[in-house]
Every structure is written in C-alpha cells, then in structure tokens.
Amino acid sequence: MSELKKNIIIYVQSALFFICLIIPGLEIVYDMGIFRISRFYFGCYCFMFLMIRLVLSLVEKDKMVIWLSVLTAGIIMAIFRDVELIENIIIALIFFLLFYLFVIKKIDRFGWIVVAVLMLGFWMKKGMPPKIVSVCLFVSLIYGIMKLTDNMSEYYSFVILLIGMLTLCIPAKDTPIQWNGIKRTISFVRESSFRIVSEAEYFLEGLTDFNGAHKGYSDIGRLTGRITGKGREELIVRSSGENKCRYLSGGVYKTLTVKGMTDKESMIETGSEWFVDYINSLYRADINKYEAACFSRIEKMDIEYRYIHTRDIFVPERFLYYNNDIPSLGNKYGRGFSYSVDYMAIDYASPYYLKVIDSAASGDMVYGSYEEIKDYVRTIYNIDIKKIISKEDYDRVVSCISDSGTFEEYLDTSLLTPEIQELTSEVTKDAKTDYEKAKAIETYLRGYKYDTSVDLKDSDNYVESFLFESCSGYCIHYASAMVLMLRSAGIPSRYISGFLKPDNHKQEKEEIISGDSAHAWVEAYLKGVGWIRLEPTRIMRRAEGITWGLEIVSTEETSGDILENYQAGFDQGQYYIEEHHLAENDEIPLNTVSKTSARDSELKFYLRVFFRFGRYILIMLGFMMLMLIIYRGARMYLYIKMQPEEKLKENIRIVCRRLDKLMPEGEEADSVMDYLRVIDDDNTRNELRSIFDEYYRVRFRGDAPSEELISRARSFRLEQ
Known part of the structure; x- marks a missing residue:
C-alpha cells in the first residue's frame, strides 16, 4: 500500500x-x-x-x-x-x-x-x-x-x-433496559425502610407530643430554624374535575410575635363566610355565567390523614361545605382520619376576576339580599345557596362586614418598626388601590433570596432581620414580612399555614402530599372583594403563573359570547354542557383549525428549512472551491514570476517530495540519486536520471537551465 x-x-x-x-x-x-x-x-x-x-x-x-x-x-x-x-x-x-x-x-x-x-x-x-x-x-x-x-x-x-x-x-426500544425487577426490589426496600422510620416517628410523636418536631406541617405557629431532612407522607387527597386547587389551608394566624404566630383560628370556623363577599363582588360587577366559568368552578376533594398528628382540619382555600360529618374541633386527628369537601377553585389572575377587583375599587359596597343572591348563584353556578350558607348566617356576615371594627384584629402591627414602615411606603408609593399595594409588596418580596438554611428564631425581630439583614429565608419569613407590610399599608391580612400541592401534570386523581410540601402564604382583605391569596415566596408561582388562561371572544357565527380555551388544552365547551347543564341552544361553539391548512403550513415549513440548509451547503462548497482556486492561482502566479533556476529547483523539490513517499519506512535519501533505487520501471528511472543529471550541471557547474528541462521536470509523473 x-x-x-x-x-x-x-x-x-x-x-x-x-x-x-x-x-x-x-x-x-x-x-x-x-x-x-x-x-x-x-x-x-x-x-x-x-x-x-x-x-x-x-x-x-x-x-x-x-x-x-x-x-x-x-x-x-x-x-x-x-x-x-x-x-x-x-x-x-x-x-x-x-x-x-x-x-x-x-x-x-x-x-x-x-x-x-x-x-x-x-x-x-x-x-x-x-x-x-x-x-x-x-x-x-x-x-x-x-x-x-x-x-x-x-x-x-x-x-x-x-x-x-x-x-x-x-x-431496540427508544428507552434503555429498565431493569424493572431490580428497580422494584430497591424501591420496595427503600420505601419499606422509610415507612418503618415514619411509623416509629409517628408512634413516638403520638406518645410524647413533640408538637410537629419534624420536617412538615406544624400546628403551633412557632418560628423555626433551618429546614433539614426529608418530609414523610402526611396527606392523601383525591380530587374530581380538573383538580385546579393547589393550596390546602390548615391554620389562620392573626398576630405576629417575636417567637412566631399566635391567635390561630381554623378555616372551618369561618366556614363559607368568605362566599358572601365573593358572590356579592361578582353580583356588583355584573359577571355572567360565561365570565364566571373563566375564573371559578366548583370541585370535590377527599382528604385522608397519613403520618400526621394535628388539631387542624385541612381544606381547599375556598372551602364551601362538607359532604360528611366532622368531629368537633379541638380533637387531635391522626392517621386514617378522612372527610370530603366541596370547594370553589378560583383563578385570581383571570382578566375577568381582575374586572371584579376594579369594579369593587370604584363602586359602592351595597350587598344584595339573600333572595337576590340566591337567584344569582343559581344562574351562575346552577346550585342552591342554602347548601353553602343559610339566610341567618348570610345576614350575620353582611352585618359584621358593615361593622368598621370587624377587621381590626387583622391589622395588628406589634412587630412594626420605623424602618419597615418606611420600606412599605417606598414600595407602595405609586400604588393607587389596595390591590395595587398588595401586588407591589408581593413583587418586592419575591426579589429576596430563598434559603432554607436561614435561622432567625433567636432574632429580636425576625421580620426586620429578614428584610434588612439576611435578605434571605423561606416561606415563614416571606409570609410574615408580607403580613406586616400589608398591615403597615392599612390592608387587613392574615398568615395561612398548610400545604402547597406539587404540580400534577399527569392530572392524577390521587396524590400523596409529604411534609416537604408544607407551606405558608398570605391572604389580604380587599373591601368589596373579600380575601384574596398572595404568594410572596420567591420559588413558588404566584397567581399569574398558574392562571387557567380562559377567555371569552366574539365571533361572527354567534350573536352572543363564546368561550375559547387558548391555553388550558381541554374541551371547555363540553365542560360547560356537562357540568352546568346548559340548554341545547346555549351550547358554546369552539373555533376549529383546518387540518389541511395545518398540514400545508407544516410542509411549507420543512421546504423552507430544506432550501435554507441547501443554500448554506452550496455557499460553503462554493467558498471552499473559491479558496482552492485562489490558492492554486497564487501558487501559479508566484511560479511564473520565478527565475528559471528557481523554477527548476521548485520542480525538483516537488518531485523529491513525491519520491519520499516511496522510500522504505525509516530510510532517507542522502542525494537525489538515491531516489532512483525505488523506481521499478526502467524507462521512468532513465528519464528521472536524465533530469537529475542536468539539474546537477545547472546547480554545481552553473549551466543555464533550458525551458525544455524545466518543462520535463514540471510534467514528470511517476508510474507506480
């Protein structure tokens, strides 16, 4: 070779x-x-x-x-x-x-x-x-x-x-070998070990009343230090419908102290009182059933306790009513305790709900009578309001809301300092409404670093330390700081502890919630609207990040409004017919996209990509050819400009370089004549000897090189 x-x-x-x-x-x-x-x-x-x-x-x-x-x-x-x-x-x-x-x-x-x-x-x-x-x-x-x-x-x-x-x-399959048997064995051993440890912790906790001294939910409202370890299984929830609820409320705290939160009440104590403000705000904003369906829907949830001891009963944040009997409050509930609730899932970032908030900020605060609201609820949600709240409770709540002192307990500012007051004023200086102030504070706090290793429990004022010294913390610090800043701005607010369910992308009906999902957030009271959720913790998505993305649009085919789901990815029209029992003439048509036009667009896209890539390939090949031509041209130009002696020397150099490749490995030629022994063909060897002889005479005797010699040396080709 x-x-x-x-x-x-x-x-x-x-x-x-x-x-x-x-x-x-x-x-x-x-x-x-x-x-x-x-x-x-x-x-x-x-x-x-x-x-x-x-x-x-x-x-x-x-x-x-x-x-x-x-x-x-x-x-x-x-x-x-x-x-x-x-x-x-x-x-x-x-x-x-x-x-x-x-x-x-x-x-x-x-x-x-x-x-x-x-x-x-x-x-x-x-x-x-x-x-x-x-x-x-x-x-x-x-x-x-x-x-x-x-x-x-x-x-x-x-x-x-x-x-x-x-x-x-x-x-082969797209996925590698799964080793399912080995994986199941390892998973079984790991889960069994963790379950044994959880059982032991749960048993000891029940005997000694450690008050939640583990990573997970705590019902005593104390300020904790750094978070370490792994949370155990604490709840199992089974949901119906689209499973839009992510927040499960446990305790509601009114007062902030240097050691944590006090004056706790349970969500079930207030029951569905929130619904009075909520439904009246919709009523005053003249929200119709289609608009309401864009930001609210009634769903069912079953909740079962696992490895948890607590006196709190967890409910979705907008709880409506229980579907079974609940034991009296004050008991400590543990594994096996279960119940079922109906709740209202609300999209706080929907443009239609923001319309409600804007209407409340600019309108009067007149509350409708029970009979008026009863008819409105049936129109909007197709349910009887008696299942949610009785007439007596409705009238009592309306009377309490009208009392100016009702929300004083949610305005406690015991931990407020001049620095925090000044910071709040600076953050909210451009806000005109309470809602704008609340969102400004929420946005500001989300700029702080999230760090579970922060320990502020020994601080004289942990809220002040969080805001001005550590500038980092976790949900307890974020929520406490926001409650205090909201109250400093004159907005009633409360600290909520509970669970934030992880994203359920697979829409599974049963979810296991561990102590890792324990969380704290904030609710602010807006006049004419009621309590709204706010999420100041940096790594958690706030309302704008979990919006449903439902919108009402007008089309030429219908005289009214239609609902188009531009983000959620399910047939919302079918949802309305099945869940709200609309009449046949109320069916909401959805826009459709031509499959043919979609295929044509896809074909055009691939053709455009193909031609673009083809153009780049042709350009690169053309450029390489151009570089080669320039290189060859430059060498030819330099050769033409050489003197005859230099031309002959260059040609002999090229011939010798080619002959070097035929030399045995490890051997080198001492003179040009040494190359003759690697030439097998006699005619080629004689021709090459003749060229070398004349080259020697030119080089050592000073003869002038002839054009014929230069041409012979240049055109010489070896026959292998």
Whole structure:
C-alpha cells in the first residue's frame, strides 16, 4: 500500500472516531441550552473543517490548517452575520481544533481516553443518554483504551467502527433496559425502610407530643430554624374535575410575635363566610355565567390523614361545605382520619376576576339580599345557596362586614418598626388601590433570596432581620414580612399555614402530599372583594403563573359570547354542557383549525428549512472551491514570476517530495540519486536520471537551465 493511501486511511479513521467523540459532547452543549445549536448546521461546519484538513494534508500544507480554518470561519460569519450561524460555527471550530490537537503524537495517545472518560462521567451523572450517544461513548472508550495501550491499527479501528454501526442498527426500544425487577426490589426496600422510620416517628410523636418536631406541617405557629431532612407522607387527597386547587389551608394566624404566630383560628370556623363577599363582588360587577366559568368552578376533594398528628382540619382555600360529618374541633386527628369537601377553585389572575377587583375599587359596597343572591348563584353556578350558607348566617356576615371594627384584629402591627414602615411606603408609593399595594409588596418580596438554611428564631425581630439583614429565608419569613407590610399599608391580612400541592401534570386523581410540601402564604382583605391569596415566596408561582388562561371572544357565527380555551388544552365547551347543564341552544361553539391548512403550513415549513440548509451547503462548497482556486492561482502566479533556476529547483523539490513517499519506512535519501533505487520501471528511472543529471550541471557547474528541462521536470509523473 502506498504511503499516500495509508495516510488517507489513518486520517479517515481518526475523523470517524472524532465524530464518535463529539456526538456526546454536542449533546452536552445542546442540553445546556446556552447556545442555539443546530445539529445540521454543526455537522455541516465540522465536515467543512475536516475537508479543509484533508485537502491541506494531501498537498502537504498541514501548517496552514489552523489559520485557514479560522479565516474560513471568520469570512462566513462576516458574510452572513447571523447569531445562530455564528454560534454553530464557533462551537464546530472549537471541536475541530480539539481534533487537530489529537493529531499531535504526545496528545494523541492520552487525549482520546481522557475526553471519553469525562464524557462518560457526565452522562453517568445525567442518566438516560440517547442510543446514539451510548454507542458513541462505547466506541470512543474502546478506541481510547487501544490508543493508550498502543495496540491500534487501521484494521482494528474499522472493526470497532463496524461493531458500533451494527449496534446502532440493531432494533431496540427508544428507552434503555429498565431493569424493572431490580428497580422494584430497591424501591420496595427503600420505601419499606422509610415507612418503618415514619411509623416509629409517628408512634413516638403520638406518645410524647413533640408538637410537629419534624420536617412538615406544624400546628403551633412557632418560628423555626433551618429546614433539614426529608418530609414523610402526611396527606392523601383525591380530587374530581380538573383538580385546579393547589393550596390546602390548615391554620389562620392573626398576630405576629417575636417567637412566631399566635391567635390561630381554623378555616372551618369561618366556614363559607368568605362566599358572601365573593358572590356579592361578582353580583356588583355584573359577571355572567360565561365570565364566571373563566375564573371559578366548583370541585370535590377527599382528604385522608397519613403520618400526621394535628388539631387542624385541612381544606381547599375556598372551602364551601362538607359532604360528611366532622368531629368537633379541638380533637387531635391522626392517621386514617378522612372527610370530603366541596370547594370553589378560583383563578385570581383571570382578566375577568381582575374586572371584579376594579369594579369593587370604584363602586359602592351595597350587598344584595339573600333572595337576590340566591337567584344569582343559581344562574351562575346552577346550585342552591342554602347548601353553602343559610339566610341567618348570610345576614350575620353582611352585618359584621358593615361593622368598621370587624377587621381590626387583622391589622395588628406589634412587630412594626420605623424602618419597615418606611420600606412599605417606598414600595407602595405609586400604588393607587389596595390591590395595587398588595401586588407591589408581593413583587418586592419575591426579589429576596430563598434559603432554607436561614435561622432567625433567636432574632429580636425576625421580620426586620429578614428584610434588612439576611435578605434571605423561606416561606415563614416571606409570609410574615408580607403580613406586616400589608398591615403597615392599612390592608387587613392574615398568615395561612398548610400545604402547597406539587404540580400534577399527569392530572392524577390521587396524590400523596409529604411534609416537604408544607407551606405558608398570605391572604389580604380587599373591601368589596373579600380575601384574596398572595404568594410572596420567591420559588413558588404566584397567581399569574398558574392562571387557567380562559377567555371569552366574539365571533361572527354567534350573536352572543363564546368561550375559547387558548391555553388550558381541554374541551371547555363540553365542560360547560356537562357540568352546568346548559340548554341545547346555549351550547358554546369552539373555533376549529383546518387540518389541511395545518398540514400545508407544516410542509411549507420543512421546504423552507430544506432550501435554507441547501443554500448554506452550496455557499460553503462554493467558498471552499473559491479558496482552492485562489490558492492554486497564487501558487501559479508566484511560479511564473520565478527565475528559471528557481523554477527548476521548485520542480525538483516537488518531485523529491513525491519520491519520499516511496522510500522504505525509516530510510532517507542522502542525494537525489538515491531516489532512483525505488523506481521499478526502467524507462521512468532513465528519464528521472536524465533530469537529475542536468539539474546537477545547472546547480554545481552553473549551466543555464533550458525551458525544455524545466518543462520535463514540471510534467514528470511517476508510474507506480
């Protein structure tokens, strides 16, 4: 095999293994999401750089590889000036330069295995690599080990590549082997161990009354230190409908002290009194049944206690009524205690609910009679208000709301300092309404760092320490600070403790809530609206982040309003017919999208992408051809400008360089005549001897080179 063919084979196999090595690296960069990496663009640019390296190797211009690659990349970036293109070509250039370093002998032996091991470590930590990444990691590791042990040859390398390609082509599932039996065994042992520990903690807690001295819900309102450990299972909830409720209220605290919260009441003590303000605010804002359905719906929830001892009864934040009997308050409930409730799920960020808030801020506070509200509730929710609140309780609540002293207990400012008062004034200086003030304070506090290691329980005023010293904390500190700042602004507020259910993306009907989900938040009272939830804790999503995204739009097909769900992803029209028992002529049509037009748009998109990629490929190939033509032209121009002696010397140099490849490995020619012994053909050898003889006479005797000699030397070709 000729030296040229051998070098090409070695280069190709190195390039193929380099591709195997960069695929896992590319996926790492892609997974980081920092750069807008396109696998297609990246592949095209890598191929371009590899071709530049191959061409320069064939013409023995290896020293030009780096600067020509950088120059090519710079010219392409200057021509297109596209951010995505620039990011892809820079990443491709970095990987290519890494490959070029591997060609250096000292790095070549150790570089492959080091990079392969680093890639393997990353993917072992990340887990679940794609199939092609797994195969490439395997191939790279084998190649790196053989390089390290110096057992690699061009034949072995292609065997490894063949094995990798066969492995990649073998039909397999998209997901790797699950080892379900082993996983189930490990999971069973782990869960059993954790359950035994939970049982022991629960038993000891029941005997000694540790008052919730574990990570999870506490019903005593004390200020805690840093949070550590893992929470155990505390509740099981089973929901109906769309399961939109995320907050489960336990205790309501009115007073803040240096040691925590006091004057606790339960949500079930106030029952559905909140509903009086809520339904009257809708009534005054003239909300119709379609608008109300965009931000509210009645759902059912079953709640069961697990490893928890508490006197609190947890209910969804807008509790309506129980579906079974509840034991008397004051008892301590534990595992097995269960009950069922109906509640009102409310989207506080809906534009229709914001309309209610705006209406209350600008209108009067007249409350409708029980009979008026009864008819309105039936129209809006198709239920009887008697199931929620009786006439006597309704009239009592309306009377209490009218009493100016009703909310004094929610305005206690025992911990207020001049600094906190000044801060509140600064935060709310541009707010015109109580709602705007509340949202301004909420937004401000969400700028503080969330940190469960903060311990402020020994502080003289933990709210002041949180706001001005640590500037970090967790839900207890956020909620306490917001309650105090709201009261400083003259807005009645209360501290709520309970649970914040994790996101239930699978819409499972049964959820297990652990102590890790224990949480604290705030409710503020707005005149004419009632209590609204506020979420000051930084890492939790506030109302705007969990909005349902329902909107009423008008169409030409209907004279009234229709409901269109632009975000939620379910058939809201069907929901109205089934849940609210609308008459047939009240059916709400939904806009539809033509499948044909969608397919046409998708086809146009792919065609546009195809032509765009094709254009880039043609441009890159054209640019490479242009660079090659410029290079050849420059060499021709310089050759023409040479003196005859320099031309002959240049031609002899090229001939000798070609003959070097035919010399036995390890041998070098001492003079040009030594090359004659590697020529097998007699005619070629005689022609070459004649050229060398005349070259010697020109060089050592000073003869003038003839044009015929220069031409013979230039056009000389070896017959192998």
